[in-house]
Amino acid sequence: MRRHHTALAAVTAVATAIGLNVGGVAAADPTTVPNGPWVNDAQHVSLERLHTYDELTDALHRLESRSQGRVDLSSLGTTHEGRDIWYAEVGSGPTRLLYVTQQHGNEPLGTEAALQVLQQLGTSNAAWVRDMLDDITVGVVVRANPDGTERFQRQNVDPDCTGNFCAPGVGYDINRFHDPALDPADNPVPEAAAIQAHVREWQPDITVDYHHQGSYVADDGSLITTSILWPTHTDVDPAVVTASKQVAVTVFDTVSAYGHGEVSLYPGSDLAGIARNSFGLQGSASLLVELRGGIGQKSSGYLIRQAYVAMMAVAQAAADGTLSEVDPSRADEIPPRGPFVPGEE
Known part of the structure; x- marks a missing residue:
């Protein structure tokens, strides 16, 4: 595929300059071995670098204060255990871009990246940042599943859940309850209901939903770092699919050109309750981003x-x-995801 990446040089320079550090979360050395290291069953994976709910709450409030009014922090609602579903917004432009992170509590790194995006856009005085925020408004659902995150589990916390997509005694899979046909008031999953109510009111032009998958390899044996997919539900407007593929190509080019990235197509389903499809059905260009698992x-x-x-x-x-x-046709050239690597998830 021809690789043209928009504003990548400036963005890469920013990433290097700020060290990707928010609230004490430091990034790895940029010379990290490409597509490594491999994680085995015996390896201890520390979660200390990730924000707990309380740490996330404190970091967001500090950022709102430091931004001097640029970042607006609010709660979209609360979980079964009473935690806030935090939402941060920055910018005043007419194009609305929404990021959703960590619908699954054990898929954390999109949240950490989103915090750093908010830091950059909320506190930088660079001319390019000011110009960007005159043209777009960026909203972030910062950790959609705070209860599940505290237990580092996929589902939310609802031991009394029943029916489809319920793990008995545990909770619901949030990312199956976004069907536009389901009124938020009737949604049994408070996290999904809060996101859907916000999407209906705010009507984002673009939405990107961040997750993790297991560890997979490309044809040459290198680890796939990211898999992506646009809406695949048959009722999504073709114009929305086209716009979604343009977002997909942008992500493909950017990740492929930076940090030894290896990008593939994600083999997702067409369920209307999946956020990627739901956002598309509601008229928003939409993309699922699955970061490598086995972190x-x-x-x-x-x-x-x-x-x-x-x-x-x-x-x-x-x-x-x-x-x-x-x-957008270049999205159809994104290579399929390779085989799963046992023991790497």
């Missing part, structure tokens, strides 16, 4: 870097209008 203490640093740079590249392309110039 170790070194590999998490470069995965955060790649997620951050991809987020910033989409924001820049949406702001300067170059996103609409991307050839």
Whole structure:
């Protein structure tokens, strides 16, 4: 595939300059071995570098204060255990870009990257940041599943859950309860209901949902660092699919060109309740981003870097209008995901 990446040089320079450090979360050395390290069953993977709910709450409030009014922090609602579902917004432009992170509590690095995006956009006085925020408004659901995160589990916390997509005694899979046909007031999953109510009110032009998958390899044996997919539900407007593919190509180019990234197509389903499809059905260009699983203490640093740079590249392309110039047909050339690596998840 031809690789043209929007504003990548500027974004990469920013990532290097700030060291990707928010609230004490330091990134790995940029010379980390490409596509490594491999994580085995015996390896201890520390979660100390990740924000707990209380730490995240404190970091967001500090950022709101430091931003001097640029970052607006609010709660979209509360979980079964009473934790806030934090939402941060920055910018005043007409194009609305929404990031959603950590619907699954054990998929954490999109949240860490989003914090750094908010730090950059909320506190930098660089001219390019000011220009960007005149053209777009960036909203972030910062950790959609705070209860599940505290237990480092996929589901939310609802031991009384029943029916489809319920793990008995544990909770629901949030990312199956976004069907636009389901009224938020009737949604049994408070986290999904809060996100859907916000999407209906705010009507984002672009949404990107960050997750983790297991560890997979490409044809040459290198670890896939990111897999992506646009809406695949048959009722999504073709124009929305086209716009979504333009976002996909932007992410593909950015990650492929930075940090030894290896990008593949994610083999997702067409369920309307999946956020990627739901956002598309509601008229928003939409993309799922699945970061590599099996994260170790070194590999998490470069995965955060790649997620951050991809987020910033989409924001820049949406702001300067170059996103609409991307050839969407190139998305169909993104290589399929390779085989799963046992013991790496």
